[in-house]
Amino acid sequence: MLSISEFSQMCHLSPQALRFYHAEGLLVPAGIDDRTGHSSYAFDQVERAMLITLLRDTGMSVKLVRRALDEPDQAVALLDRHSDEVSRQRQAQADAIAAARAVFEAQPEPRLRHVPATTAVARLVPGTPLGRDAQEWDRAEEIITAAAADLVATVRQAGVTCRGEPWRTLALETPEQDRRVLDGAGPFWTVKVAVDGTPETLPSLPAGLIVQTPGAHDELSIFMPGRNTMAKYCTVVLRLLDAAPVDGDRFVNLARLRQEVRPDGVLSSAPVERRPGSPTEDLER
Structure with missing residues (x-):
């Protein structure tokens, strides 16, 4: 078993992130000490931590990450839909930047x-x-x-x-x-x-x-x-x-x-x- 500190270093996830994923039910510790409350993780949980990191790095919400992990056969479709949404957001941001730049450059006057x-x-x-x-x-x-x-x-x-x-x-x-x-x-x-x-x-x-x-x-x-x-x-x-x-x-x-x-x-x-x-x-x- 690995302590939360050891698992954190191994997965490149902060202890705060691990506690958050625990609270959200994404990555539940393999064991919790009844006396100290300290969490411990099994080595085979590294893969799930890796998948969570991959999905979260895309900007996916915790809700979508949970669904992708619970329904792995739907993960690619979920990623495709998320990619479309990211593209729409990027285009909206690009349009907003262009509009803001135009206003500041033009300094509209009557x-x-x-x-x-x-x-x-x-x-x-x-x-x-x-x-x-x-x-x-x-x-x-x-x-x-x-x-x-x-x-x-x-x-x-x-x-x-x-x-x-x-x-x-x-x-x-x-x-x-x-x-x-x-x-x-x-x-x-x-x-x-x-x-x-x-x-x-x-x-x-x-x-x-x-x-x-x-x-x-x-x-x-x-x-x-x-x-x-x-x-x-x-x-x-x-x-x-x-x-x-x-x-x-x-x-x-x-x-x-x-x-x-x-x-x-x-x-x-x-x-x-x-x-x-x-x-x-x-x-x-």
């Missing part, structure tokens, strides 16, 4: 730009969750992205030429939409795409599509690398507010914030508008 008048086709997006946690937010992103792609396909099938990428905005363009958003009933989002032509020259479009004519305006835009998240959305709002004009009669209308999701990030833009009742607005009227 830019003021002029947007000419255009014609756009819009559609409400039903069924999106509120995005109260990461899972809800990701699910909403999937639904909105699919709705934007479907909008573009529908518009093209109607014989209309799309210009640029589609975008999404909060569904806050009418009193009824405002009420349904505030009530939590939704829809919460609208997808849009710019098109060639005017409302008068466009062909008949399927039901549910809305033709809009946004006028020329200035807007603050900021590009945030990586995938869209609630934290990035809030960061965009804060940076647009910080960069807002401070001449007293203009403001950034965040209720009309629009986002264009691109392969490498998200371009967020909000119009710079005159405050209602400002002298400049009265002159423009």
Whole structure:
């Protein structure tokens, strides 16, 4: 019989690790002294210790290691599934590193730009969750992205030429939409795409599509690398507010914030508008 110290040296496992595996039922000592409580191991337990070390070195959980040892005919299949999971985790980490690097390298800052008048086709997006946690937010992103792609396909099938990428905005363009958003009933989002032509020259479009004519305006835009998240959305709002004009009669209308999701990030833009009742607005009227 080998003492825990001797077995530890032989297997290159610390006494703490051996006690942990004992507690988890992975490697139970061959004997325990009733008087001193000291553990002892048999030489033939070295093989099980070796297998445990091999499996744990792969990153397998204790639960999976126990199953692989208890069902040796399933060990290879378990390793294959674990390998797939490790690959997914590594890819997720690589994506996260790339996103973090892009944000720190780009140092995203708002830019003021002029947007000419255009014609756009819009559609409400039903069924999106509120995005109260990461899972809800990701699910909403999937639904909105699919709705934007479907909008573009529908518009093209109607014989209309799309210009640029589609975008999404909060569904806050009418009193009824405002009420349904505030009530939590939704829809919460609208997808849009710019098109060639005017409302008068466009062909008949399927039901549910809305033709809009946004006028020329200035807007603050900021590009945030990586995938869209609630934290990035809030960061965009804060940076647009910080960069807002401070001449007293203009403001950034965040209720009309629009986002264009691109392969490498998200371009967020909000119009710079005159405050209602400002002298400049009265002159423009």
